[in-house]
Amino acid sequence: MEKIMIDPITRLEGHGKIAIFLDDGGNVAESYLQIPEFRGFEKFCQGRPVEEVPRIVPRICGV
Amino acid sequence: MSNNDKAKFAFYWASSCGGCEIAVVDIDAVILDVAALGDIVFWPCATDFKYKDVEGYDDGFIDITFFNGAIRNDHEEHVAKLLRQKSKVMIAFGACSGLGGIPGLGNFYTTEELFQQAFEHSPSTVNPDNVRPQPSYDVPEGTVTIPAILDSVRALDQVVQVEYYIPGCPPQPQWIAAAVTAYAEGKLPPPGAVIAGESTVCDECPREKSDEKSITEIKRIHLVENDPEKCLLEQGIMCCGPATRSGCEAACVVAGQACRGCFGPTDEVVDMGAKLVSSIASIAVPETQEEIDALMAQVDDPAGYFYRFSLPTSMLFRSIHDMTEGQ
Ligand code: SF4
Ligand code: SF4
Ligand code: SF4
Numbered sequence: 001m002e003k004i005m006i007d008p009i010t011r012l013e014g015h016g017k018i019a020i021f022l023d024d025g026g027n028v029a030e031s032y033l034q035i036p037e038f039r040g041f042e043k044f045c046q047g048r049p050v051e052e053v054p055r056i057v058p059r060i061c062g063v
Numbered sequence: 064m065s066n067n068d069k070a071k072f073a074f075y076w077a078s079s080c081g082g083c084e085i086a087v088v089d090i091d092a093v094i095l096d097v098a099a100l101g102d103i104v105f106w107p108c109a110t111d112f113k114y115k116d117v118e119g120y121d122d123g124f125i126d127i128t129f130f131n132g133a134i135r136n137d138h139e140e141h142v143a144k145l146l147r148q149k150s151k152v153m154i155a156f157g158a159c160s161g162l163g164g165i166p167g168l169g170n171f172y173t174t175e176e177l178f179q180q181a182f183e184h185s186p187s188t189v190n191p192d193n194v195r196p197q198p199s200y201d202v203p204e205g206t207v208t209i210p211a212i213l214d215s216v217r218a219l220d221q222v223v224q225v226e227y228y229i230p231g232c233p234p235q236p237q238w239i240a241a242a243v244t245a246y247a248e249g250k251l252p253p254p255g256a257v258i259a260g261e262s263t264v265c266d267e268c269p270r271e272k273s274d275e276k277s278i279t280e281i282k283r284i285h286l287v288e289n290d291p292e293k294c295l296l297e298q299g300i301m302c303c304g305p306a307t308r309s310g311c312e313a314a315c316v317v318a319g320q321a322c323r324g325c326f327g328p329t330d331e332v333v334d335m336g337a338k339l340v341s342s343i344a345s346i347a348v349p350e351t352q353e354e355i356d357a358l359m360a361q362v363d364d365p366a367g368y369f370y371r372f373s374l375p376t377s378m379l380f381r382s383i384h385d386m387t388e389g390q
Contacts, residue, residue: 001205006113010107010110011109013076013084019205021202029204032207040169040177042181043172044168044169044171048364049363049367052364055323059165062233
């Protein structure tokens, strides 16, 4: 199946790409949005002093 | 660069929060200087260029790439190498790119530990099959891919050569403007330079320092009323100012919070943790080694304070990493 990639998705903050699969007639059969980001805040906030967490989590998104 | 051959600029974000992109916009009128100086040829956050456009550029086509974000996955590593090849000058922009930054805190854990918390144990996760991100995944129509997470977070210069660093989380407008102006006037410093202050945050801090031995115990900032006129560290509150490069005008301390070191170490500081331990010891009331060890034991998360923004580039991490690599 023909695949069109939109990579990266632009003019937004954050990372993403879209895979669009076309059928034999050239119409969209299916499309998939992939979010390729992972940093692990869920883990690395653990064990930090609670008063420090407001100084860490703003870096999840600074927009 | 002739007059009709404008400079080419690129901006890129790897493992980042977007704050560095906002910092670029925050340079206000200087952004017009950037626009007058050159054309933007890649900036996913603001313009619609694709990776294949960059792949099509000649090597060295881009004059300066401002690269923010750490290297957390193999795609970011690939784009860092691609932009390096296409750029005359690479600037590590912001703490994530220059030092590893907040995403670098992931280096305290294995990838599996990070995944386990995010995709299995966190209270808001429902994932009975324990699905993990798959770099390649077959769907009925074909295959879709996402990047593979690397074993550890790296700063930009641990992946490619970097000419300059603009530190901060995020960088401050005056240093971005200083870099742009230096480029426009052909006065960029020698490669390797950090475009910020040369002394420490303490030197810029308006709080009064007595330099007397004053720390009797380590205190947590929210549990005490601190004297707003006096040095936080001398009051026993952890502050990374003595080890941290100047240039932010002690922004956090002025706002009533302690410095957490986002500008990274000064040229003289080999290891932020070692420098901070010696700074604390030098103004501690206890004098014997045992007493000082007992005082330091009151610091509840020393590695998290000392290397908040710089774990991947710290001596601590590099030595642990080298040890485990050698096994
Ligand atoms: S340095 Fe700070 S502001 Fe810039 S991307 Fe990293 S977390 Fe965000
Ligand atoms: S230790 Fe912190 S509060 Fe004290 S002078 Fe340095 S920056 Fe200011
Ligand atoms: S005071 Fe420290 S943590 Fe705050 S902006 Fe300045 S260098 Fe960064």
